Amino acid sequence: MNKINFAKAVKLLEEAYEDWDAPAKRFERGYRRTPYTIMISVVLSFRTKDEVTLAADKKLFALADTPEKMVKLSRQEIEKVIYPVGFYRKKAQTILDISHTVLERFKGEVPRSEAELLGIKGIGPKAANIILESAFGVETVAVDIHVHRILNRWGFVSTKTPEESLKILKEKLTPAEQKGLNKLLVSFGQVLCRPVKPICSECPVVQLCERKL
Template sequence: MDDRYFDTIFTLFSDRLSELGSPLPSVSMIAEERNDPYRVLVSTVISLRTKDSVTLESSGRLFQIAPDIPTLAATPSETIAETIKPAGFYKRKGEQLKKIAEILMSEYGGRVPSDMDSLLSLPGVGLKTASLVLNLGFGIDAICVDCHVHQIANRIGWVDTKTPEETEKELRRILPRRFWIPLNELLVRYGQKVCTPVSPHCSGCPIADSCRRKGVERSR
């Protein structure tokens, strides 16, 4: 697997997604409005276990009442929760977001840190959120591996791993650097439209002939 191989896969997947219609709203669309680490961090926390369309609307409402870190830190967690409702676990996320903002104020001078360890130390921030903040907020190369990336990379046969953490390590080894940032957005969208978690649409997939389909018991 070399540069040209991944170029081909990325092009085939992008073309297939274009054929299927307009892109779904996603965290990176929010981030692209302004490459603001604060917005990426907040919208990614909201996005966990939440539909993209709900994330987009919930984040938009929250940014209207809390456009920056100091304002979020001063907003009661109940207000944050009510504002992001019906995002999944909105009450817990309300508390997490307030706590995150308070820590950013007290320990990071009111800014989002740009290193992985500091980001991972924030409440409710895991590998996916930290990687997205580095990727989209700071333009730092990092591979964001969520459930779609982990599953599709294993199905195709790029990696043979049990956890997203192992997948991230393997992808760092085999994937040329220029694909690190776009990988997440592409595979998340591909996982939503084509290579779905249950019964993927293999009959309409441009790499069906070469895909190992590891772990796929049922497909359409």
């Protein structure tokens, strides 16, 4: 898929987006969204289904939705409310560590630069990009396994890892073209372009897709 067809595909998906009942879309209204709650939700979401993550978000943020409140909880209390997210014990400790770091190094405010975010233990490149886009409106893109898979299926990239896909996206697309791509493609992958048995008969971009996977 060349860049012209890629742009057409994205436009078609944007037009269809409102009709999708995708788990990824429910995050927009699932909890009080602040830079801090978005950052913690991103941590919870790794290797966990969106439905499970959102349920954990709601329970956890009902107890603590600021770093000041979070550090008053014990690791065991956090574990209890976020279960059954994947690696819930490790994530509970990570949440506490991140909260302490935000308080001690950034006066309780989530930093707005990628370099500062990456300096927080537990925040990697993908998480940093999601936080920058979702919390601060930065024109950037996060490439997770869903986005990586769809880009390869379309034939827009031919890569082995999400990191390789991210590098090519940043080379091929302007920051404005990158913005919103993660949310759009993740939702698309949940409702139509599934890893197994994609629903090509209902896909608005089927004529543009090279269907390489």
